Amino acid sequence: MTTTSRTVSNLLQRWADERGDSEALRFGDLRLTWAELDERVRRLASALRAEGIGPGDRIAVLDLNHPSCVELSLACARIGAANAVVNFRLAPPEILYVINDARAQLLFVGPEFAAAADGLRDRMDTVRRVLHVGGDADEYEAFLGAHEPDTEPYDAQPDDCFVQLYTSGTTGFPKGAMLTHAGMLAHAANVAADFELTPDDVVQVAMPLFHVGGTSYAFVALAQGARIVMVRMPDPAALLDMIAAEKITHTFWVPALMAAMVAVPDASARDFSSMRAISYGASPMPLPVMRASLELFGPKLHQVYGMTEACGVVTSLGPEDHVDPAVAHRLVSAGTPISGVTIEVRDPAxxxxxxxDEPGEIWVRTEQLMSGYWQKPEATEAAITEDGWLRSGDGGHIDADGYIYVTDRIKDMIVSGGENVYPAEVERVLAEHPTVGDVAVIGVPDDRWGEVPKACVVAAAGATVDPDELLAYCREHLASFKCPKSVDVLDELPRNPTGKILKKDLRKPFWEGRDRRTV
Structure with missing residues (x-):
């Protein structure tokens, strides 16, 4: 494989040559052919160069979903730079941290975040110019339109970073995962092979572009020449209606969105016949939502497990395993590795x-891996071994059939009386109880056992939680050492901007003045 074929620099050239007049991307009223998208990216590359952006430099995007973010990533690939996509759900101090950490020189801002960017402007260490994208104050179209298309792409290497996505930061500041030409193209090829994606397909991009479920999924479509239909924000009813209107064949959603979709009035009246693959992941899927989704969409579900550091998906549980009652236990697994991915479970120590079936830490080896964390060599060394394995930080095991079960983050594992308790296993049981709307299980100190499980629950709408009833329910479904010893009923669970539960915040009051390695 040549260097050119392993870089994104000329990704659009093939499709512009082969199918230039075919539609490549749709966003609201915007329609772009492959030839038009290729020209826009080339003009954008010239515009970035004129602003002094060159190899190794960073720009940043702070916006809801918009084609400009994908165009900027492609333009950065052409000039050797990288696009750091900022999580728009972060609080202003966190947004400032990411922009400064990336050392972004240009910041592209959507209308919803213009005021926040203005308020942070004098504390941005390296940003030389802020450009507005969309809305009445749009500067983006004039910015790219003022330049002739670039004709000399930078001679990028496969391991060069062109997209920088930030980890969730559940235990500290987020880290910038440097996603490379080779990694993103390997991910695109591996996902396309397993999900049978072709140039004739239509991919719905509904998840935020600051997440691999948005940007990496868009690049799966771009690499295969499939048409993209992008939405600015996911609206459950609108996404369902779009499937028939745009003949969507592939999409990726998160379980919370699917829970809202199955509750849409008359959802089953929609036409889903064009759909071939509905991928879901990024958080645990409650079994009731999974059952309702299977009833609504039929056998088209693919549960996926992945991580930013691997450009996205590394395992998949296919439709057959969702509907075969003989292997119903696999519904709580993450499936098997996708093409091009090797997974082992290792002793974390x-x-x-x-x-x-021996529990340990999930390790991943694949060409999809990031090159490392931006300007954090010690964190990179801790995450990626010398022989190329990524230590995921997730606990789990592999069964005799090769199916991977992700139990919990290693740091969240509860060691009670010498027994390992994985909170996710307990949470899955509690989530089945009709009075429970949300749940997190944490370890709290115990003089006899060292620590024991505690359930923190939020009542389901219209329900009242009886702690004693929940404890009895757990004793019916779990080994005694796994059962929570107490239940706290809360109004809501603390979450970070991407929706992940902050268990460290739940644990903190109980471990004040005590030593716990994972707090």
Missing amino acids: TGETLGV
Whole structure:
């Protein structure tokens, strides 16, 4: 494989040559053919160069979903720079941290975030210019339109970073994962192979572009020449209606969105016949929502497990395993590795490979891996071994059939009386109880056992939680050492801007003045 074929620099050229008049991207009223998209990216590359952006430099985007973010990533690929996409759900101090950490020189801002950017402007260390994208104050179209299309792409290497996405930061500041030409193209090829994506397909991009479920999924479509239909924000009813209107074949959603979709009035009256693959992931899928989704969409669900550091998906549980009652236990698994990915479970302390059903840390090896964390060599060294394995930080095991079960983050594992308790296993049981709307299980100190499980629950709409009833329910479904010893009923669970529960905040009051490695 040549260097050119392993870089994104000329990704659009093939499709512009082969199918230039075919539609490449649709966003609201905007329609772009492959030839038009290619020209826009080339003009944008020239515009960035004119602003002094060159190899190794960073720009940043702070916006809801908009084609400009994808165009900027492609333009950065052409000139050797990288696009740091900012999580728009972050609080202003966190947004400032990401922009400064990336050392972004240009900031592209959507209308909803213009005021926030103005308020932070004098504290941006390296930003030389802020450009508004969309709305009445749009500067983006004039910015790219003022330049002739670039004709000399930078001679990028496969391991060069062109997209920088930030991790969730559940235990501290987010880290910039440097996603490379080779990694993103490997991910695109692997996902396309397993999900049978072709140039004739239509991919719905509904998840935020600051997440691999948005940007990496868009690049899966771009690499295969499939048409993209992008939405600014996911509206459950609108997304369902779009499937028939645009003949969507592939999409990626998160479980919370699917829970809202199955509750849409007359959802089953829609036409979903064009859909071939509905991928879901990024958070645990409650079994009731999964059952309702199967009833609504039919056997088209693919549960996926992945991570920013691997450009996205690394495992998949296919439609057959969702509907075969003989293997119903696999519904709580993450499936098997996708093409091009090897997974092992290792002892987190020694790195020793573990056997069937032995719990440990999930390690991943694939060409999809990031090159490292931006300007954080120690964190990179801790995450990626010398022989190329990514330590995911997730606990789990692999069964005799090769299915991977992701139990919990290693740091969230509860060690009670010498037994390992994975909160996710307990949470799955509690989530099945009709009075529970949301749940997190944490370890709290215990003089006899060291620590024991505690359930923190939010009542389902219209329901009242009886702690004693929940504890009895757990004793019916779990080994005694896994059962929570207490239940706290809360109004809501603390979450970070991407929706992940902040268990460290739940644990903190109980461990004040005590030593716990994972707090």
